[in-house]
Amino acid sequence: MKAIYKRELKSYFDNVIGFVFIAILVAFTGIYFLAYNLAGGYPYFSYSLGSVLFIFMLAMPILTMKSFSDERKLKTDQLLLTSPVSISSIILGKYFAMVTVFAVPVCISFLCPIIIKANGTAFLVADFSTIFAFFLLGCVYIAIGMFISSLTESQIISAVGTFGILLVLYLWPSLIEFLPTTANGNIIGFIILLTALVFIIYSITKNWLISAVLEGIGLAAILITYIVNKDIFDNGLSKLLSNISLTAPFETFAYNQIFDIGGIIYYISIIAAFSFLTMQSLQKRRWS
Amino acid sequence: MIEVKDLVKKYGNHMAVNHLSFTVEKGQIYGFLGPNGAGKSTTMNIMTGYLGATSGEVLINGLNVLEEPEKAKKSIGYLPEIPPLYTDMTVYEYLSFVAELKKIPKKEKEESIEKVIDMVKLEDVEGRLIKNLSKGYKQRVGLAQAILGFPEIIILDEPTVGLDPKQIIEIRDLIKKLAKEHTIILSSHILSEVSAICDHIMIISHGKLVASDTPENLENLMSGQNTLQLSIKGDKEKVQKVLRSIKGVGALELLPTVEDGCVEINVTISDKTDIRENIFYECANNKLPIYTMKHNKVSLEDVFLELTESKQDAKEDNDILLSEGHIEEKEEVSEVSKEEKLDESNL
Numbered sequence: 125m126k127a128i129y130k131r132e133l134k135s136y137f138d139n140v141i142g143f144v145f146i147a148i149l150v151a152f153t154g155i156y157f158l159a160y161n162l163a164g165g166y167p168y169f170s171y172s173l174g175s176v177l178f179i180f181m182l183a184m185p186i187l188t189m190k191s192f193s194d195e196r197k198l199k200t201d202q203l204l205l206t207s208p209v210s211i212s213s214i215i216l217g218k219y220f221a222m223v224t225v226f227a228v229p230v231c232i233s234f235l236c237p238i239i240i241k242a243n244g245t246a247f248l249v250a251d252f253s254t255i256f257a258f259f260l261l262g263c264v265y266i267a268i269g270m271f272i273s274s275l276t277e278s279q280i281i282s283a284v285g286t287f288g289i290l291l292v293l294y295l296w297p298s299l300i301e302f303l304p305t306t307a308n309g310n311i312i313g314f315i316i317l318l319t320a321l322v323f324i325i326y327s328i329t330k331n332w333l334i335s336a337v338l339e340g341i342g343l344a345a346i347l348i349t350y351i352v353n354k355d356i357f358d359n360g361l362s363k364l365l366s367n368i369s370l371t372a373p374f375e376t377f378a379y380n381q382i383f384d385i386g387g388i389i390y391y392i393s394i395i396a397a398f399s400f401l402t403m404q405s406l407q408k409r410r411w412s
Numbered sequence: 413m414i415e416v417k418d419l420v421k422k423y424g425n426h427m428a429v430n431h432l433s434f435t436v437e438k439g440q441i442y443g444f445l446g447p448n449g450a451g452k453s454t455t456m457n458i459m460t461g462y463l464g465a466t467s468g469e470v471l472i473n474g475l476n477v478l479e480e481p482e483k484a485k486k487s488i489g490y491l492p493e494i495p496p497l498y499t500d501m502t503v504y505e506y507l508s509f510v511a512e513l514k515k516i517p518k519k520e521k522e523e524s525i526e527k528v529i530d531m532v533k534l535e536d537v538e539g540r541l542i543k544n545l546s547k548g549y550k551q552r553v554g555l556a557q558a559i560l561g562f563p564e565i566i567i568l569d570e571p572t573v574g575l576d577p578k579q580i581i582e583i584r585d586l587i588k589k590l591a592k593e594h595t596i597i598l599s600s601h602i603l604s605e606v607s608a609i610c611d612h613i614m615i616i617s618h619g620k621l622v623a624s625d626t627p628e629n630l631e632n633l634m635s636g637q638n639t640l641q642l643s644i645k646g647d648k649e650k651v652q653k654v655l656r657s658i659k660g661v662g663a664l665e666l667l668p669t670v671e672d673g674c675v676e677i678n679v680t681i682s683d684k685t686d687i688r689e690n691i692f693y694e695c696a697n698n699k700l701p702i703y704t705m706k707h708n709k710v711s712l713e714d715v716f717l718e719l720t721e722s723k724q725d726a727k728e729d730n731d732i733l734l735s736e737g738h739i740e741e742k743e744e745v746s747e748v749s750k751e752e753k754l755d756e757s758n759l
Contacts, residue, residue, distance in 0.1 A: 127512030131498070138500050203496035203557070206460040207513040208485040411464045 125209070128217030132191075133224055142225050145187045149229035152179040157236050167245050169237045170254035170378040177258075177371065180265055181290040187225060188269025189283035191218050192402070196277045196409075205410070215270075215402050222266045230259045250381040257377040257384070260391040264370060265290060267398035274405040293370045300362045300369075307357035311350055314361065318342040370394070413438050413565060413595050414459065419468035421454050421619070428454045429465070430619035436565075441591045443610030444599035445716060451619035452599040453493050456569050459597075460490040472565065486515070489563040493570055495554025499543035503534055503553055506542060507560060514561045524561055531586060532556040547574040555583065559590060566590060568598040572605060584609050603713055615719050622719045630715050640679045640688065643671065643704040644695060651675045654698045660687040674703055 136142030156172035195201040204214050237251035269286040276282050292299070304310055319339065326335035349356060366372070373387020414436040421429040429451045436442055444452045457463040459470050461477040461484065470477045475484040498506055507528065511521045529535060532552045537545055542553060551574050558566055571587070572580045587596055587609055600606050606613055607627045615623040615630075623630060644651050648666070655661050655677070662682035670676055681687060688705060695702050 127509055130512075131501075131509050135498070135500055198496070198499070199492065199494045200496040200498055202457075202462050202490075202492045202494075203510070204513070205462050206485060206488065206490045206492075207510070208482045208515060209513055210482060410462065 125213035125217040125220075128204070128209070128214055129221050129224075132218050132221030136187075136221065136225050141186060141190070145183055145225060146228050148183045148186075149176070149179065149226075150232055152176055153229065153233050153236070157239075161236065161240055167240060168247055168378075168381075169233075169240060169251040170381070172236070173233070173254055173258045174375065174378045177261070177374070178294065180262065181287055181294055184262070184265045184269050184290060185283035185286040187222055188266055188273050188286055189279045190273065191222065191270050192274040192406070193276050193279050193282045197279075201406075205406075211403055211406055215399055215406070219267065219270060219399060222270065223263055226262050226266060227259070230255060230262070233258075247381070250377075253383050254374075254377045254381075257374045257387065257391075260388060261370065261374045264391050264394050264398075267395045267402075271398045271402045271405065274402045296369050297366065297371065300366050303362045303365070305359050305362075307350070307354050307360075310357040310360045311346060314346050314357075315343065317361075318346065413473060414597075415471040416455075416459065417469050417471070419455065419458060419470065420466045421451070421458060421463065422466045427619050429458070432468070432616070432619065432621055434614060434621055434624060436595060436597060438564075438595050439591065439593075440595060440611040441587065441609055442595075442597045443606035443613045444597065444616055445603065445606050445613055446599075446601065446616035448601060450616045452601075452616055453569055454619075455616070456490070456567055456597070456599060457492070460488055460567055461485055462490075462492075487564040489558040489560065489566045491554045491558035491566075491568045491571060493573075495550055495557070497542045497550060497553060497557075500541065502539050502541055503529075503545075503556075504538050506553065507556060510557045510560050514563075516561045528556045528560050531559070531589075533582065548576060548579055551575055552579075552583075555586075559594075562594065565595045565597070568596065570600055571598055572600070572602075580605075603716055615716060617719060623715070638681050639708045640681065640691070641667075641704070641706040641708055642677050642679060642691070642702060643674050644677065644700050644702050645671075645674050646700040648675050650698070651677065651700060654694055654700060655679060655691070658687060658690050658694050660685055660690070671703065678708075 136145075153172065153176050156175045157169065160166050160172045160175070161169060192201075195204065205211070233255055234252070237246050237248050237255075240246040240251075241248060268289060269282075272285045272289065273279075273282040276285070304313060322335050322339045322342070325338060326332060329335070373384050373390055376382045376384040376387060416432060416434050416436075419429050419432040420427070432451070432455060444455070446452050454463065458465045459472075459477070461470075461481050464478060472484040473487055477484045498509070501509065504525070507525045508521065511525055516524055529538060532555055534549070534552055534556060537549055542550065545553065551571070555568070555571060558568060568587070572583050575583060584605070587598065590596060591611075598606075598610070611626060613623070613625065613627055613630060614621055642655075652664055655664060660681055662680035665678040665680070667676035667678060679691075688707070691705070692702060
C-alpha cells in the first residue's frame, strides 16, 4: 500500500493535475473568503466554505479521473494485479494519495478563521469543525470519483461521469422539491423506485425468479401499507430521499454550527461503501 | 511448480481457453507456441492471477492463485504482452516502485535493482523518463521489472517483440542464463525463437493444448512422413522400379534434374524404420550409383503448421511461419485425430 501511495502522490505532482487541483480550490476559497468574510465582514468562515462546495463539482473530477481509468488504459493495472499486493491495498493506496492532495488546500484554509480572529470576533471551534466536515465531504466525493474511474478506461468519461453525479448530488435538495406530494403520486414513485431496484438486482444476479419474488413482496408491502395507513405516503418520497442528501450534514455544520456526529458516521460509511464498490468493480473486470 | 488443471475461459460465447491442463517442472524453459488469438496471453494472464478463469484452477507451488493470491504471486515475475510501464517515471524510479510492490526487503532493494539493470543493460537510460524511451528499451524495462527480485517463476509474454536482431540475441542469452536458477515460461508466435531457447514446447491452438513435448520429440513425432532426397545416376524408369521394390518406400516424387544423367527423386518413407542401407545395397546391386542421399526430417515448422492449420493452408503458406489466426472450424476434426495420435506416441 505504501509503495502505491507514494507513487500516486508523486505522480500527482509530477503531472500538473495535483497543482491545478490545489490552485483551483485555494483560489476559490480565497475569493469567497475575501467576498464574504473580509469585504462583507461576516464572522463565520464556514459560510464561505458552503459556497466553495460548488467548486467541488469542477475540481473533484480532475483529481479522481485518472486514478483507475489511466491504469487500465496503459495496462499498468496488470502490474498491480499480478504483484503480491491485495486489491484493497491498491485501492487504499490510491485513495489516500488523493485524500492527501485534497488535504493541502484544506490545511491552507485553516488560516482563514485565524485571519478573522486577528481582525475581530471569530468562532474558531465552529469554523474548524466545519473545515473538518468539509474535508470529510471532499473525501466522500473522492470515493465516488474513484469508483466512477474504476468503471471506465477513458479519463474523459470518468471526469464527465463524476461531474454529472456530483452535480445531481449538489442539486439533490432542490430536485426533491419537484417530487409529488400526494399519497397517490408517491405510491407510484415508490413502485418505480422498487422496480428500478429489482432491475438492478436482476442485472447483477441474472436470476429472474429472485427478482420476481422481490418485486412481488415489495409491491405487496407497498399496497398493504397503503391500505392500512394512507397518510404515511404523503410526501413519503421526498422524506425518504432527502435523507440521502450528501450536503445536508455539512450544512448542519456550516450554517447551524452543530457538530453532527451522525453526519460524520454517514460520510464515513459512504466512503467505505464506495471503496468497497471500487473493489468489486476491479474484481468483476477480471471475471468478465 | 505450476499445475494448470482443466482451465476454461469464456468471453461470451467465445472459448478463449478450452480445457487446458499441463504441469510445469522446475528449472526448464517452456515455450507457448500458437498463432495469434490461440489463447496464449489469456492463459498467462490467468496463471498470474490477472484474470479469473471460468472454470479450472492454477496452482503455483501448491497454492491456488485465486485463493492465496499474495503468497502465490510472490513467486512469479510477469511481463505481459504490453509492458506495464508508468511512463511518467524514470527507469530507476519505476524499478524501485516495482521492488517495493514485490516487497523486496529494503537492504536488498538497491542491490537487486542494480543487478537487474546490469543484466538487461539499462545503465544508459537509468535516469531517463520511460515515455522518452524507444520501444526496445521499454520492452527491456518491462523485462527488468519481471525478473526483479528473482522470483522462482518468470513468465514472459512475447519477450522479444519490438527488439532489433542484436537485442533479441542478447535477451535470448539472458533468458538461457536465467533458466539455470529459474523456471521460465515464454510465449511466442515465432517458431525459431521457441525452438532456439526452449526445453519444452507447448503448442496451443483454439485454446487447446495440441502438443507438448521437447522440440526434438515433436520433430520425431512426425517421422512417419520423413523423406529421403536422392540423386542417382541412371535411367529414370529403372531407378523408380528399383526403388519401388524396396520395402518401406512410399510415394516417389521426381524433381527437376540438376546433374546430367542423374535422377533427382524424393522418397517418402512409409515405415518408421531406417531404410537408407536397403536403398544403398539395392541400388548398388542394380548398378545405380547414388550421388547424394539426404534425410529430410520434418521441421518443427511443419509440425506447428500441421497442428494449428488445415493441411491445405499449410501447403500454400509453407514459407510463412503462420497465417494470422484465420483458422476455420473444419480443422477441428483433423486436430482431434492429431491429438489422439500425439497422445499415443506420448505414451
